[in-house]
Amino acid sequence: MANKEDKARSSCRSENIDRLSDLPDSIIHKILSLVDLRCSVQTSVLSKRWRFLWTSLTDLNFNGTCMDFTNFLTFNRFVSRVLSTREDSNLYKIQLYSTWSPHHSLLHMVIKYAVSHHIQNMVINYGHSTIRSFSLPPAFLTCQSLKTLQLSGFNFKALGFALPNLISLSLSHCSFTNPSDFDDPFASCLNLKNLSLRTCSFLSSKVLKISGLQLVNLEIVGLGYMNLAGLLYRIDIFAPKLISFIYKLSHVVDFSGLHLPSLNFAHVHVCTKQDTKKEVYLGLINMFKGLGNAQSVKLHSQTIEVLGSFPSLLEQEPSPFKRLKSVQVAPDNKPLAPPHVMTYLLGGTPLAETTYADYL
Amino acid sequence: MSSSTDSPTLTTETTQLSPQPDTETAKPTKKITLKSSDNQIFEVEESVAMEFATVKSFFEDSPSTDTVPLPNVTAKPLSQVIEFCKEQIKFKANPDEAQKKKYNAEFVTEKSDKDLVDMIPVANYLEIKDLLDVLNQAVADRIENKSVEYVRSFFGIDNDFTAEEEAALRREHAWAYEGVDED
Numbered sequence: 001m002a003n004k005e006d007k008a009r010s011s012c013r014s015e016n017i018d019r020l021s022d023l024p025d026s027i028i029h030k031i032l033s034l035v036d037l038r039c040s041v042q043t044s045v046l047s048k049r050w051r052f053l054w055t056s057l058t059d060l061n062f063n064g065t066c067m068d069f070t071n072f073l074t075f076n077r078f079v080s081r082v083l084s085t086r087e088d089s090n091l092y093k094i095q096l097y098s099t100w101s102p103h104h105s106l107l108h109m110v111i112k113y114a115v116s117h118h119i120q121n122m123v124i125n126y127g128h129s130t131i132r133s134f135s136l137p138p139a140f141l142t143c144q145s146l147k148t149l150q151l152s153g154f155n156f157k158a159l160g161f162a163l164p165n166l167i168s169l170s171l172s173h174c175s176f177t178n179p180s181d182f183d184d185p186f187a188s189c190l191n192l193k194n195l196s197l198r199t200c201s202f203l204s205s206k207v208l209k210i211s212g213l214q215l216v217n218l219e220i221v222g223l224g225y226m227n228l229a230g231l232l233y234r235i236d237i238f239a240p241k242l243i244s245f246i247y248k249l250s251h252v253v254d255f256s257g258l259h260l261p262s263l264n265f266a267h268v269h270v271c272t273k274q275d276t277k278k279e280v281y282l283g284l285i286n287m288f289k290g291l292g293n294a295q296s297v298k299l300h301s302q303t304i305e306v307l308g309s310f311p312s313l314l315e316q317e318p319s320p321f322k323r324l325k326s327v328q329v330a331p332d333n334k335p336l337a338p339p340h341v342m343t344y345l346l347g348g349t350p351l352a353e354t355t356y357a358d359y360l
Numbered sequence: 361m362s363s364s365t366d367s368p369t370l371t372t373e374t375t376q377l378s379p380q381p382d383t384e385t386a387k388p389t390k391k392i393t394l395k396s397s398d399n400q401i402f403e404v405e406e407s408v409a410m411e412f413a414t415v416k417s418f419f420e421d422s423p424s425t426d427t428v429p430l431p432n433v434t435a436k437p438l439s440q441v442i443e444f445c446k447e448q449i450k451f452k453a454n455p456d457e458a459q460k461k462k463y464n465a466e467f468v469t470e471k472s473d474k475d476l477v478d479m480i481p482v483a484n485y486l487e488i489k490d491l492l493d494v495l496n497q498a499v500a501d502r503i504e505n506k507s508v509e510y511v512r513s514f515f516g517i518d519n520d521f522t523a524e525e526e527a528a529l530r531r532e533h534a535w536a537y538e539g540v541d542e543d
Contacts, residue, residue, distance in 0.1 A: 018515060018516045018517050018518060019477065019478060019480070019481045019516075020477055020480060020481070020515045020516075020517070021515070021517060022481070023480065023481055023484060024484075027480065027484055027492075027496075030492075030496045031496050031499055031500050031503075034496060034497055034500030034501075035500045035503060035504050036504060036505060038536050039503065039504060039505060039506070039511075041533055041536035042508050042511075042533070042536055042537065043508075043511065044529060044533060045508050045521070045526055045529050045530060045533070046508065046511060046512050046515070046517050046519070047512075047517050047518060047519055047520050047521065048520050048521065049517075049520075050517070051529075074535075077535055078535055078536065081535045081536075
């Protein structure tokens with residue numbers, strides 16, 4: 001290793017000593033996994049020590065959202081060259097972001113590679129493009145190694161997910177077009193703890209069931225925006241271990257089938273049109289019955305408005321909450337919650353604390 | 361636990377007066393001496409020194425010493441690392457995530473490139489995970505989308521390729537070069 005000695009001698013003299021190159025690969029990999037992958041590949045030119053360092057990266061971040069790629073072809077070529085050049089080792093994480101419209105052949109290649117390299121964490125996000133016509137291959141939807149998955153813009157037809165080791169699933173702008181009336185797409189993810197559905201639509205099912213024996217956190221945001229107007233469908237949730245339920249910027253649907261015995265925290269922000277229809281009010285009352293175990297509740301002023309829209313009906317309604325310790329209402333620039341709403345919320349637990357916040 | 365306290369070490373003379381365990385708890389701020397490779401002495405509070413996993417295990421192995429030699433660490437990065445850990449102790453006692461984030465961001469922003477890079481091996485050697493994470497992210501942010509030449513001088517890497525070898529490598533990886541800022 002005469003070379004190394006030379007280097008050591010020369011660096012003793014120079015002001016700028018290369019201490020980084022002596023570090024274990026794992027430290028350099030950490031840094032490389034935090035920069036754009038193209039930047040990582042380019043480090044192979046830095047010195048002989050760095051020549052093959054990037055090829056053993058297990059965390060691949062393909063970012064086609066920056067203006068760096070002149071067109072989708074250069075991006076696609078880049079992705080396929082990385083996969084064919086890297087060393088044939090298992091993958092910890094792949095992130096595929098792009099603002100170019102998705103190419104099915106590229107998606108197929110990345111997904112096939114990921115599954116065959118025991119991928120644990122995967123993100124596919126093509127910005128606002130939707131990938132409706134692309135069918136995720138069954139090998140991916142049943143992948144044993146996946147622990148976290150984030151997808152955007154996909155369409156799921158007949159099959160749900162059957163990912164036995166999946167812990168966190170996050171879907172945004174996805175649609176479910178199951179031709180049957182009843183859909184329980186997550187029931188086969190037996191270890192799922194965290195589920196987030198953002199602006200997803202369930203187009204044809206009349207009843208969406210979310211079964212999650214291990215589910216702890218559930219977030220539904222923007223439900224109903226992409227639906228046919230006036231279609232009030234039903235969501236049943238069977239989640240005996242669920243602790244936190246966030247329902248934001250969503251329309252009121254039929255929530256008569258909620259089973260949430262361990263619920264601790266609920267956050268409800270429902271959206272309605274100007275004239276609150278009675279069925280929306282009744283839907284919300286039904287939902288609150290299902291949230292009765294919550295100890296801490298955050299309510300948006302709009303939710304309070306819907307609750308208060310039929311005072312004579314609400315006054316006959318028993319308070320749903322049995323263990324409530326705190327209620328937070330936001331934003332606080334709106335008038336305070338009317339007394340009949342507070343009576344409804346706190347009737348069973350008069351000692352619960354009520355606070356107003358700027359935002360939730 | 362396993363190591364005997366009576367085994368002689370290089371620093372025995374200075375540690376003869378080391379307190380008994382029970383008096384140690386009575387003393388609120390025990391100081392520990394760290395000695396850098398360039399023979400600078402740093403006196404730090406025990407709680408700060410225990411943030412360094414390497415120093416901690418050194419003490420578990422030889423509890424009677426109170427000067428820890430750090431042969432791989434020079435004075436400047438060590439003093440910066442100590443500064444960081446002192447603050448982290450405060451956040452441990454008084455958790456405030458927003459303030460901590462702000463401090464960590466300021467800590468790296470005001471450091472030169474060289475200071476940042478020099479601290480990485482120190483944080484790695486002393487096994488200070490939080491600091492290592494902060495440094496890795498800061499370094500990644502500074503080299504993001506920069507040219508090879510920039511990154512090479514940033515890290516102080518000696519280019520041991522011949523011009524021909526480097527040109528061949530660049531040709532081989534042509535698919536990874538397009539539209540990179542040359543600053």
